[in-house]
Amino acid sequence: xxxxxxxxxxxxxxxxxxxxxxxxxxxxxxxxxxxxxxxxxxxxxxxxxxxxxxxxxxxxxxxxxxxxxxxxxxxxxxxxxxxxxxxxxxxxxxxxxxxxxxxxxxxxxxxxxxxxxxxxxxxxxxxxxxxxxxxxxxxxxxxxxxxxxxxxxxxxxxxxxxxxxxxxxxxxxxxxxxxxxxxxxxxxxxxxxxxxxxxxxxxxxxxxxxxxxxxxxxxxxxxxxxxxxxxxxxxxxxxxxxxxxxxxxxxxxxxxxxxxxxxxxxxxxxxxxxxxxxxxxxxxxxxxxxxxxxxxxxxxxxxxxxxxxxxxxxxxxxxxxxxxxxxxxxxxxxxxxxxxxxxxxxxxxxxxxxxxxxxxxxxxxxxxxxxxxxxxxxxxxxxxxxxxxxxxxxxxxxxxxxxxxxxxxxxxxxxxxxxxxxxxxxxxxxxxxxxxxxxxxxxxxxxxxxxxxxxxxxxxxxxxxxxxxxxxx
Numbered sequence: 001x002x003x004x005x006x007x008x009x010x011x012x013x014x015x016x017x018x019x020x021x022x023x024x025x026x027x028x029x030x031x032x033x034x035x036x037x038x039x040x041x042x043x044x045x046x047x048x049x050x051x052x053x054x055x056x057x058x059x060x061x062x063x064x065x066x067x068x069x070x071x072x073x074x075x076x077x078x079x080x081x082x083x084x085x086x087x088x089x090x091x092x093x094x095x096x097x098x099x100x101x102x103x104x105x106x107x108x109x110x111x112x113x114x115x116x117x118x119x120x121x122x123x124x125x126x127x128x129x130x131x132x133x134x135x136x137x138x139x140x141x142x143x144x145x146x147x148x149x150x151x152x153x154x155x156x157x158x159x160x161x162x163x164x165x166x167x168x169x170x171x172x173x174x175x176x177x178x179x180x181x182x183x184x185x186x187x188x189x190x191x192x193x194x195x196x197x198x199x200x201x202x203x204x205x206x207x208x209x210x211x212x213x214x215x216x217x218x219x220x221x222x223x224x225x226x227x228x229x230x231x232x233x234x235x236x237x238x239x240x241x242x243x244x245x246x247x248x249x250x251x252x253x254x255x256x257x258x259x260x261x262x263x264x265x266x267x268x269x270x271x272x273x274x275x276x277x278x279x280x281x282x283x284x285x286x287x288x289x290x291x292x293x294x295x296x297x298x299x300x301x302x303x304x305x306x307x308x309x310x311x312x313x314x315x316x317x318x319x320x321x322x323x324x325x326x327x328x329x330x331x332x333x334x335x336x337x338x339x340x341x342x343x344x345x346x347x348x349x350x351x352x353x354x355x356x357x358x359x360x361x362x363x364x365x366x367x368x369x370x371x372x373x374x375x376x377x378x379x380x381x382x383x384x385x386x387x388x389x390x391x392x393x394x395x396x397x398x399x400x401x402x403x404x405x406x407x408x409x410x411x412x413x414x415x416x417x418x419x420x421x422x423x424x425x426x427x428x429x430x431x432x433x434x435x436x437x438x439x440x441x442x443x444x445x446x447x448x449x450x451x452x453x454x455x456x457x458x459x460x461x462x463x464x465x466x467x468x469x470x471x472x473x
Contacts (some may be wrong), residue, residue, distance in 0.1 A: 009038060010022075013175075016187055023056055031106070032068050034094075035059060037075065052446065061191040074281075106139040108141045109140055135156050172349075173187060175202050211302050216296050219246065223250060238251055249271055260284070262325045289438040301455065305446050305448060306450075313438075327365060328364040331424075338422065343361065358401075362376065369389045373391035379389035390404045390412065415438035
C-alpha cells in the first residue's frame, strides 16, 4: 500500500487550534501531512496583514515539531499562490523524492468549499483554476465546517470524509479578538499566542524597539566553538540542561561566527538563540561576565526578530541556485584581478555608466553591518532600521565611492562584468560559491530567527558601544 499524503493548504493567518486538531486526526489516521501556507493572494487581502516572515514563523511554531508533519514554505518565499491543480503535480514530484514514488496525494478542504457541489456551484468548481477538472480528478479529504452543511451528493468523486469533532475557530476570529484586545489563548497554541503578543501582530503597529521575552531554559541545545577552550569552560554551568531534540532555547558559546553558524543550522527549530561571547567583538552575544550561570537569564530579557537575506544566484553554466545569509551576501574577486560588478536596485542601474571595480561588493542586514561591511569602513546601522547596507571593499578607479543604504523591500542585483578576465566568487556568511555570474538579493520572506540579550545589552546598546567605546564602560 502506497503512502497517503494529506496536503493542507491555507493562509494560516494565524494557525489556530482547529488547524492543529485536523492535523492531529490526519496523523492518527495514518497520513503524512504537508502544510502549505499560501503566498499573497490578490482576492484575499488578509494575507497582507502581517509580513510573510511572521506567518512562516507562526506556522512552524504550530506544526513543525509534530511527528509525520512537514511544512513547505515555497509559496511564501516566492510571495505567490500556487493553484491547487498545479500544487497537486508539484506535490507528487516532491512526495516521490521525500516519501516514495506513487504516493497518494489528497487535498484537505472544508465543507465551505464543497457546498452546492451537486449543482456544479461549489467554490471549487466556480472559482478555482480548472475547477471542474480539479473536482473530477483530484483526491480530497473533507473536513466539516460548522455553518456549511453538505450531503453525499455534494461530494467530489474521490473523497474521504475526515471523522472527528473539530473546534470551529477561524483565523478571522483570532484577528478580531486581537483587534478588540481580547485574549486569544483559547484560539491558538501557547507558542503562537506568545509570538503574536511579543511582536504586537495584527495590531497595525511596527515595533521599533526590541520585544520583551522570558527565556525558557528547561531544555537547552548547547552549541560551542570546539576550538575555543574558554568557550568550553563558559558552557559547563549549562551542560546539565542540555538536550538534543526539541529544545526550548539554544545557547551559543563562542564568537559571532559561532552564532552565525548555529543560526544557519538550527533556525528552522524556531527556538530563541542566546549567546555568551568567548570571541572578540561578540556583537550578537552577551558578555561572559553577565552570563555565568542559568540564573543570569531569568526574568524579562530583550529579543530581536531578524530576517535572513535571500539570494537567487545565476551561475556561469546557466544553472540557478539559492543561498541564505544571516549577516551578508557578497560578490568578490576570485583571482588577483579586481572584480567588475554592475549594481542594480529594483532593476535600475544606479551607477551607470560606471561599474564597481574593487575587491567585493556587499549587501548586509542591519546586524550584518557590524561584520564584513563594517570592516570596509561602512557605518553601523540601527538594528531596527528598515534598510539594507551596500558596501564596497577596496573600491578602485572610483574617487567618489560612498557606502549606501537602500530600503529593505528592494531587489539588489549584482552582476559580474568581463567574467573571463575577472571571475567572481559569491560569499554568504561563511559559505562560498565559485563560477558565479550574478546574484539578486532581498530579505527572505521565510527564514528568520530570534536573538536574545540581557537587559541593557541588546543590539542597540552594542551598536552604541562599537561606535562610542566610552558608552560601554
